[in-house]
Amino acid sequence: MNKYFFNIYKALYTVLIGMRITFKQMFRHAVTHQYPYQRPFEKKRNVRDIPKGYRGQLFNRIEDCIGCKKCEMICPVDCIAITTQKLPKGERLWDSMNVVHLKDRSEVVGFVEGDEKVAPDTTVTIKTRDEQTLTIPSGDIDRIVERKPVIFYLDKFDIDMSLCMYCGLCTEVCPTECLIMFDDMKGIEYSTFDRMELVFPFAKPEMYKDDAAVEAEEAT
Numbered sequence: 001m002n003k004y005f006f007n008i009y010k011a012l013y014t015v016l017i018g019m020r021i022t023f024k025q026m027f028r029h030a031v032t033h034q035y036p037y038q039r040p041f042e043k044k045r046n047v048r049d050i051p052k053g054y055r056g057q058l059f060n061r062i063e064d065c066i067g068c069k070k071c072e073m074i075c076p077v078d079c080i081a082i083t084t085q086k087l088p089k090g091e092r093l094w095d096s097m098n099v100v101h102l103k104d105r106s107e108v109v110g111f112v113e114g115d116e117k118v119a120p121d122t123t124v125t126i127k128t129r130d131e132q133t134l135t136i137p138s139g140d141i142d143r144i145v146e147r148k149p150v151i152f153y154l155d156k157f158d159i160d161m162s163l164c165m166y167c168g169l170c171t172e173v174c175p176t177e178c179l180i181m182f183d184d185m186k187g188i189e190y191s192t193f194d195r196m197e198l199v200f201p202f203a204k205p206e207m208y209k210d211d212a213a214v215e216a217e218e219a220t
């Protein structure tokens, strides 16, 4: 009999302990977020800095993409889809150029004059696409790569980030280094109600049109 009443007492005591914690919590700030409607963790100070070299969201600087499809072929999960049209024989969209990657992670696209190898304590002269001439100290340069002429029109260049496993292989093989992975908050988390929103299209068919065609289209 004693045990019976002791069990009732124990049950009530346990409930009261639980209710005490619940009651205390009612007067404190909520620590939960209505995710994905609220993303305050992106702004909170307790988020650590993203380390340099972190593999985040993929981005293609499509102006420098030559449509070689190396990234599509190496992707182990087929999340890159490219369709191209070959230009008529003998035609190319632009000549071979150089991409000068600076140590501050910016870059200059144009023609490097003279030797493309960077000797220490010298300067490198580059003629940009808008006909400017820039002289860059070799100490500021990380590396110089060659951007090959474009012989394909890119009709489609889609990356499905919902499939991507962030291995970075596609960026390693890209000969023009136009395919990169952001190392910032972009791509740190994805949440959407429609998976198609995670397919990022990069192709810009309009960039292949000459100025006259664009003006004619705009006039109509």
Ligand code: SF4
Binding pocket: 058, 074, 075, 076, 077, 078, 079, 080, 159, 163, 164, 165, 166, 167, 168, 169, 170, 171
């Ligand atoms: S990072 Fe890896 S999985 Fe993602 S697109 Fe590139 S090759 Fe494919």
Ligand code: SF4
Binding pocket: 060, 064, 065, 066, 067, 068, 069, 070, 071, 072, 082, 173, 174, 175, 176, 177, 178, 179
């Ligand atoms: S490997 Fe680079 S240049 Fe080739 S198609 Fe992919 S993004 Fe474009």
